[in-house]
Amino acid sequence: SFESLPLYALIAGLVVASSIWSLRRLTAPYRMMETAVKRIGEDLKSPPIAESGSREVRTAAKAVNAMQARLRAYVEDREHLAAALAHDLRTPLTRMRLRLELLRNSIVRTALAHDLADIEGIASSVIDFATFEVTEEKSERIDFWSLVESIADGFEEVSFDNEYTRSRGLICVARPVALRRCVTNLVQNAVTYGKKAHLSLRQSDRIITLAIRDEGPGIPQAELDAVFGSFVRLEQSRNRQTGGLGLGLTIARNIARSAGGEVSLSNHPDGGLMTELRLPLAV
Ligand SMILES: Nc1ncnc2c1ncn2[C@@H]1O[C@H](COP(=O)(O)OP(=O)(O)OP(=O)(O)O)[C@@H](O)[C@H]1O
Numbered sequence: 001s002f003e004s005l006p007l008y009a010l011i012a013g014l015v016v017a018s019s020i021w022s023l024r025r026l027t028a029p030y031r032m033m034e035t036a037v038k039r040i041g042e043d044l045k046s047p048p049i050a051e052s053g054s055r056e057v058r059t060a061a062k063a064v065n066a067m068q069a070r071l072r073a074y075v076e077d078r079e080h081l082a083a084a085l086a087h088d089l090r091t092p093l094t095r096m097r098l099r100l101e102l103l104r105n106s107i108v109r110t111a112l113a114h115d116l117a118d119i120e121g122i123a124s125s126v127i128d129f130a131t132f133e134v135t136e137e138k139s140e141r142i143d144f145w146s147l148v149e150s151i152a153d154g155f156e157e158v159s160f161d162n163e164y165t166r167s168r169g170l171i172c173v174a175r176p177v178a179l180r181r182c183v184t185n186l187v188q189n190a191v192t193y194g195k196k197a198h199l200s201l202r203q204s205d206r207i208i209t210l211a212i213r214d215e216g217p218g219i220p221q222a223e224l225d226a227v228f229g230s231f232v233r234l235e236q237s238r239n240r241q242t243g244g245l246g247l248g249l250t251i252a253r254n255i256a257r258s259a260g261g262e263v264s265l266s267n268h269p270d271g272g273l274m275t276e277l278r279l280p281l282a283v
């Protein structure tokens, strides 16, 4: 009869509410894991998560914390190794430079000087890469236009595409030395592999985008992701003249991401590689 309808509705409502409640309870560990893993992915040094709540949540939290601690120890080992390497390599390299000066001018001496420069270059890239996380550099507000402009000044092959009216107020928050490195790596690639770099800067929706288009062959579609991997080079030679270790893009992306941004690559329909660096506009 119709009189019992409200009662049925009430019971149905209670059933729905209690299933939602128990579902949420059941899925709580997963949701907690999701947030925690995301946070660790962004910052390995983020504080451990609270080991409280239901037994399931506590167990999951403990497991996540243990994993983070192990990852951290692993990364710190690598950083210490690199720091020690940096320190220990510097002395013999300096000695070799001095001894080289004492040699008579000859083809051998020039060749040795080049080899030494290669070793110094390789050592410093590896050290920069491995110690990226340890550097004490603090984030600050940076006038992005000025930064890009001063980097562009260092390359003859770089030009600006859009109306080059210097717009102030493109301020981002990042570690200055690191950000300079990031932009330099990207511009350097365009110049090395694409002869010329055409830069343009724009701002939309609180995002600053630096687009770098070059005149080279681009990168095969299937490799666009792979080139961000460390030590990945499409050209197999490790010749310092034609590039380096294959760390440039890895480093650039790490720096961009740590400032809340991203580096992405695409092949321009009219040829050349299109590199985009996006950074959040400072508030
Ligand atoms: N603008 C580009 N056009 C074509 N290929 C590119 C471009 N930029 C990068 N690549 C390819 O991606 C590879 C990886 O680039 P990445 O900058 O990481 O390393 P690298 O330039 O080889 O060495 P380094 O560590 O000195 O930067 C390059 O070796 C090159 O094959």
Ligand SMILES: [Mg+2]
Pocket: 185, 188, 189, 243, 244, 247, 248, 249
């Ligand atoms: Mg490079």
